[in-house]
Amino acid sequence: MIESAAPSLGATSEVGPLQTVMLHRPGPELRRLTPRNNDQLLFDGVPWVDRAQEEHDAFAQALTDRGVEVLHLDALLAEILSFPAARAELIGAAVDDPRLGATLQRDATRHLAWLSPEDLAATLIAGLAHDELRGHGLAYQLMDRSDFVVPPLPNLLFTRDSSVWIGDEVAVTSLAMPARRRESTITAAIYTHHPRFAGTEQLYAANLEHLEGGDVLLLAPGVVAVGVGERTTPGGAERLARRLFARELAHTVLVVPIAQERATMHLDTIATMVDLDAMVMYPAVADSLVAWTVRAPYGVADDADTIDLAVTGPQPFVTAAAAAMGIDRLRVIDTGLDPVTAEREQWDDGNNTLALAPRLTVAYERNTVTNAALEAAGIEVVRIAGSELGSGRGGPRCMACPVARDPL
Numbered sequence: 398m399i400e401s402a403a404p405s406l407g408a409t410s411e412v413g414p415l416q417t418v419m420l421h422r423p424g425p426e427l428r429r430l431t432p433r434n435n436d437q438l439l440f441d442g443v444p445w446v447d448r449a450q451e452e453h454d455a456f457a458q459a460l461t462d463r464g465v466e467v468l469h470l471d472a473l474l475a476e477i478l479s480f481p482a483a484r485a486e487l488i489g490a491a492v493d494d495p496r497l498g499a500t501l502q503r504d505a506t507r508h509l510a511w512l513s514p515e516d517l518a519a520t521l522i523a524g525l526a527h528d529e530l531r532g533h534g535l536a537y538q539l540m541d542r543s544d545f546v547v548p549p550l551p552n553l554l555f556t557r558d559s560s561v562w563i564g565d566e567v568a569v570t571s572l573a574m575p576a577r578r579r580e581s582t583i584t585a586a587i588y589t590h591h592p593r594f595a596g597t598e599q600l601y602a603a604n605l606e607h608l609e610g611g612d613v614l615l616l617a618p619g620v621v622a623v624g625v626g627e628r629t630t631p632g633g634a635e636r637l638a639r640r641l642f643a644r645e646l647a648h649t650v651l652v653v654p655i656a657q658e659r660a661t662m663h664l665d666t667i668a669t670m671v672d673l674d675a676m677v678m679y680p681a682v683a684d685s686l687v688a689w690t691v692r693a694p695y696g697v698a699d700d701a702d703t704i705d706l707a708v709t710g711p712q713p714f715v716t717a718a719a720a721a722m723g724i725d726r727l728r729v730i731d732t733g734l735d736p737v738t739a740e741r742e743q744w745d746d747g748n749n750t751l752a753l754a755p756r757l758t759v760a761y762e763r764n765t766v767t768n769a770a771l772e773a774a775g776i777e778v779v780r781i782a783g784s785e786l787g788s789g790r791g792g793p794r795c796m797a798c799p800v801a802r803d804p805l
């Protein structure tokens with residue numbers, strides 16, 4: 398049975414006590430990764446899947462041990478797939494691929510339509526390989542046997558990116574990389590059809606300008622930072638800002654340009670909040686990071702997508718953030734003076750922490766120098782293993798979509 402009616406959903410900060418989080422335990426979709434496809438599927442290697450699952454189970458356990466309710470994306474998905482409308486939407490999205498052509502689309506649709514909700518959920522996530530379908534026609538016969546009719550979604554593990562709650566609304570995001578685009582059709586369907594989320598307003602959508610949840614940081618109630626770089630575009634930040642202002646979910650958006658590189662694919666790979674007034678930040682960018690401050694114009698117009706924005710800047714990020722947050726100073730915790738160690742630990746997601754409450758955060762154990770700096774600054778660190786999980790280049794924050802945090 399599907400559970401319904403939840404306590405209040407949403408988040409206004411990164412550090413309010415975490416009540417409910419959506420995770421995705423990595424499964425068969427990771428077994429699809431090979432040295433031939435791992436780059437395209439955005440993994441830096443071929444993970445040992447059993448160990449990745451153990452690491453993820455320990456992550457989930459660390460959260461439940463501290464009173465956090467863990468929702469599993471695959472279970473939510475299977476639950477909505479008993480509804481004909483959700484099945485039709487997600488099967489349609491899975492076969493909506495110009496590589497296939499009409500005949501193979503029809504074969505794949507028929508195959509998927511016969512599956513039980515659980516099997517369909519598993520297939521939408523793990524994908525459908527050429528040899529798993531009895532297809533016919535030109536596209537099927539000419540397809541490489543190692544290719545996928547429906548590609549797998551190994552990055553679903555990083556639930557932070559495909560949706561983000563801001564206030565009591567959820568932004569289903571528009572993912573930039575082709576290997577990830579279908580993820581947000583799944584999150585959109587979950588928020589639309591699952592009774593747990595009944596009545597939730599959706600603030601953004603998968604067909605809009607690119608915007609990824611890893612770039613969105615809720616610095617304080619009413620203050621949202623949006624990284625723009627490899628994934629989120631300035632157009633995405635602009636549209637999000639307009640919608641936040643029109644719905645009175647924020648008064649200030651800080652738009653933060655970040656280097657368009659894999660190591661800094663999202664703002665949360667270089668900085669995350671660990672206290673009401675403190676961030677852990679990659680020292681190489683701490684002095685150079687800037688922000689454009691975007692505010693609502695006087696009198697918000699009815700049309701949330703066209704209102705003019707008041708833009709100032711750029712200013713040093715820490716200055717702009719402190720001003721927007723109404724604090725004297727944003728404390729920056731960095732990983733010390735050794736640039737090589739800092740670079741290594743940034744690459745291994747040392748700055749990508751998941752706050753459970755002010756001064757209590759989850760981090761990968763391997764980043765020993767960063768974690769020691771956090772503790773020296775009074776932050777309690779819950780350490781988790783991530784040797785295999787990290788091969789997708791994401792840390793605890795990337796792997797968690799906070800669905801409910803207590804207000805500060």
Ligand SMILES: NC(=O)NCCC[C@H](N)C(=O)O
Nearest residue numbers: 439555611663789790791795
């Ligand atoms: N917020 C994050 O930084 N998420 C990590 C995403 C990693 C994934 N392999 C990707 O390239 O999109």
